[in-house]
Amino acid sequence: MEKQVREVAINSDYITLGQLLKFLDLVSTGGEAKAYLADHEIKINGEKEDRRGRKLRPGDEVVLVEGTFRLISK
Numbered sequence: 161m162e163k164q165v166r167e168v169a170i171n172s173d174y175i176t177l178g179q180l181l182k183f184l185d186l187v188s189t190g191g192e193a194k195a196y197l198a199d200h201e202i203k204i205n206g207e208k209e210d211r212r213g214r215k216l217r218p219g220d221e222v223v224l225v226e227g228t229f230r231l232i233s234k
Contacts, residue, residue, distance in 0.1 A: 166227055169234040170218065177202070178212035180222065184229070200225050 168183065175183070178193040187193045193212045202209050203223040204216065216222065218233045 163228050165221070165230050167232050168229050169232050170216075171234050174215040174217045175231075176212060177204070177209065177214040177216060177222070180216060180229070180231075181212070184224075184226070186224070186226065 168180065177197075178187075178190055181187045181193045181196060187196050190212065197210045197212055204214065205221055216231055218231050220231045222229045222231070
């Protein structure tokens, strides 16, 4: 089965992982983002990540429990 990848358009050169989680309505504060990262496995471009400050740029692929997201330029 092929995974469905949803595209997320950003207006800037990058956003942080914490900002992405807020944008996707998974968390509403930085503290919630920290707790989310502690409780869920997240992969960025195939590598595990747990830093909410990780910079994400167009072309990056983020795998969450909720799905797979690819960042694109707006």
